[in-house]
Amino acid sequence: MVPLNWYLTLGAVVFMIGVFGFLTRRNIIIMFMSVELMLNGVNISLISLSHFLQDLRGQILVFFIITVAAAEAAIGLAIIIALFRNKSTIHVDEMSEMKG
Amino acid sequence: MLPKLFFGYYAVVITFLSVLIITRKNPVHSVMWMLLLFFHIAGLYLFLNAEFIAAIQVIVYAGAILVLFLFVVLLLNLREELQVKRFVGSWPAGLIIAAGMLAIVVNVIKSFTAAPRGIYSIEYIKNATHTKALGQVLYTEYLFPFEIASLILLVAIIGAIVLAKRKLRS
Structure with missing residues (x-):
């Protein structure tokens, strides 16, 4: 039997790798993939908790997270396409119009 | 093992x-x-x-x-993505933030105590099959969130089309 703490630690590691990628990459597509990575880290934690507590509600929550992730990816990628069409760059540090 | x-x-x-x-x-x-x-x-x-x-x-x-x-x-x-640098200039700050958060979370996990167990044991799921057990919870207890999820998908469909389309010239 694998202890629950190992699964939770794995989920935390995947989440924090996603945080690092989101904070440091210049490419906005990779930033979006980091967000997906963070969602997957949370999903690993929820599924393992659902298994160890013998409660299906964690898996219901994962179901909804996957739904929202699909919607978020569709809208985010549409925003990226609109941004690339107007600015012809996808590097986040080159977009500074909002800076005072 | x-x-x-x-x-x-x-x-x-x-x-x-x-x-x-x-x-x-x-x-x-x-x-x-x-x-x-x-x-x-x-x-x-x-x-x-x-x-x-x-x-x-x-x-x-x-x-x-x-x-x-x-x-x-x-x-x-x-094409030019392969020549430019990958990370923003302040990437060590991001590394420190992520490593600090990881250290905090791993230390919190150590003091985790489990709640009492629910009714969905492995034997129960094996008898009912997993999809059926999940569907029974989803379509009774979580029916309203399920309907809201369909609304979120509708918003995503319309939003993606509106955001990605070109401006029409009249």
């Missing part, structure tokens, strides 16, 4: 692939590594007796979301 070896393989591969995804220069390579990562996470879900979630992980994440990412990466034609 064997389950621990199995988990060790998955943990090492998932961590390694996550690091590969956020450090590759070519976004197409990142998407391909992410495909492999999603299959490994689906394997981990199978290991945790969640067959239905493993199936929708492969279908929705690997089948739909990653194809969408791949389309956008190929649409933008990023």
Whole structure:
């Protein structure tokens, strides 16, 4: 039997790798993939908790997270396409119009 | 012993692939590594007796979301991406933030105490089959959130079309 703490630690590691990628990459597509990575880290934690507590509600929550992730990816990628069409760059540090 | 070896393989591969995804220069390579990562996470879900979630992980994440990412990466034609630098100038600050948060979370996990167990034991799920057990909870207790999820998908469909279309000239 694998202890629950190992699964939770794995989920935390995947989440924090996603945080690092989101904070440091210049490419906005990779930033979006980091967000997906963070969602997957949370999903690993929820599924393992659902298994160890013998409660299906964690898996219901994962179901909804996957739904929202699909919607978020569709809208985010549409925003990226609109941004690339107007600015012809996808590097986040080159977009500074909002800076005072 | 064997389950621990199995988990060790998955943990090492998932961590390694996550690091590969956020450090590759070519976004197409990142998407391909992410495909492999999603299959490994689906394997981990199978290991945790969640067959239905493993199936929708492969279908929705690997089948739909990653194809969408791949389309956008190929649409933008990023030839110059291979020559420019990958990280913003202040990347050590991001590393410190992520490492600090990881240290905090891992220390919090140590003091975790489990709640009393629910009624959905492995034997119950084995008798009812996993999809049926999940569907019974989803369509009774969580029917209203399920309907809201369909509304969110409708908003995403319309929003993606409105955001990505060109301006019509009248």
